[in-house]
Amino acid sequence: MNIFVLTGAGVSAESGLGTFRDKTGLWTRFDPMKLATPGAFALNPDEVHTFYNLRRRNLLEASPNPAHVALARLEAELGKRKSRLFLVTQNIDDLHERAGSQCVTHMHGELLKARCTACDAVGSYIDDLGVDDRCPHCGQPGSLRPHVVWFGEYPLHMATIDEALQNTDLFVSIGTSGSVYPAAGFVKQAKDQGIRTCEINLEPSDNAALFDEAYYGPASQAVADWVEKIIEVVTPA
Ligand code: NAD
Numbered sequence: 744m745n746i747f748v749l750t751g752a753g754v755s756a757e758s759g760l761g762t763f764r765d766k767t768g769l770w771t772r773f774d775p776m777k778l779a780t781p782g783a784f785a786l787n788p789d790e791v792h793t794f795y796n797l798r799r800r801n802l803l804e805a806s807p808n809p810a811h812v813a814l815a816r817l818e819a820e821l822g823k824r825k826s827r828l829f830l831v832t833q834n835i836d837d838l839h840e841r842a843g844s845q846c847v848t849h850m851h852g853e854l855l856k857a858r859c860t861a862c863d864a865v866g867s868y869i870d871d872l873g874v875d876d877r878c879p880h881c882g883q884p885g886s887l888r889p890h891v892v893w894f895g896e897y898p899l900h901m902a903t904i905d906e907a908l909q910n911t912d913l914f915v916s917i918g919t920s921g922s923v924y925p926a927a928g929f930v931k932q933a934k935d936q937g938i939r940t941c942e943i944n945l946e947p948s949d950n951a952a953l954f955d956e957a958y959y960g961p962a963s964q965a966v967a968d969w970v971e972k973i974i975e976v977v978t979p980a
């Protein structure tokens with residue numbers, strides 16, 4: 744039984760990382776068009792670097808919560824039964840990896856990586872960007888940007904994601920408002936293939952009507968409870 748799990752900012756909320764469209768979400772305090780678009784970066788690189796440098800420093804202080812740990816456990820349990828957990832995240836944090844998940848697809852990039860605008864090389868980079876940085880690959884000074892997908896750019900790994908959706912028996916969406924495409928469209932793609940769908944969120948998302956079942960509450964509890972249940976289903980006594 745292969746399971747496709749899509750996560751959003753809500754799965755990292757209890758680790759202290761901000762969401763985007765909640766009451767206190769980042770986009771209620773900052774204008775994404777001024778901080779999360781290629782145009783904004785061209786116009787105000789220092790402002791964009793400052794925004795992401797602060798988020799990177801917060802991330803380095805943060806820890807995975809029980810929802811991340813439960814998903815890492817589910818991946819291991821499914822692996823023992825020659826099944827797969829396709830974990831696709833819209834998040835740019837590395838909390839799934841730090842909780843032990845081995846295979847994570849970051850469709851919006853990764854905050855702890857930088858991309859060189861001169862040679863396109865991508866690599867791990869945890870220091871502040873925009874401050875005497877130079878590309879570790881081509882040596883170009885001041886050419887690094889966050890390896891993050893901005894509005895107007897194309898999400899990453901879409902072929903891998905489509906392939907995973909074709910080989911899935913259960914689609915689960917966790918901690919996302921379901922308001923940003925293409926991620927928000929995955930549940931309809933799953934339903935059109937006759938795949939069962941489940942939502943785990945603090946409150947009903949924008950596409951809540953498309954889910955066959957739903958569990959509402961903080962992810963750290965709701966995801967841990969759901970993993971406990973689904974492991975019993977996939978590992979008959
Ligand atoms: P898109 O067209 O799907 O995004 C539009 C969505 O962005 C809207 O549905 C709305 O939810 C949100 N949005 C746009 N303007 C907004 C505003 N002023 N205030 C609040 N929300 C606003 O996606 P896109 O524009 O083609 O971007 C491509 C991808 O880049 C998307 O998947 C997006 O999620 C991603 N992205 C990542 C980051 C990041 O920091 N990782 C930031 C922005 C966008």
Ligand code: APR
Nearest residue numbers: 751752753756762763764833918919920923944945961962
């Ligand atoms: N447990 C479970 N769900 C939670 C929790 C929690 N503790 N806290 C918040 N949520 C839910 C909210 O109810 C909301 O539905 O998580 C969802 C977060 O939604 P958004 O803030 O819109 O974040 P997300 O869906 O990940 O945004 C998608 O938009 O700006 C882009 O690239 C950015 O990846 C992001 C994308």
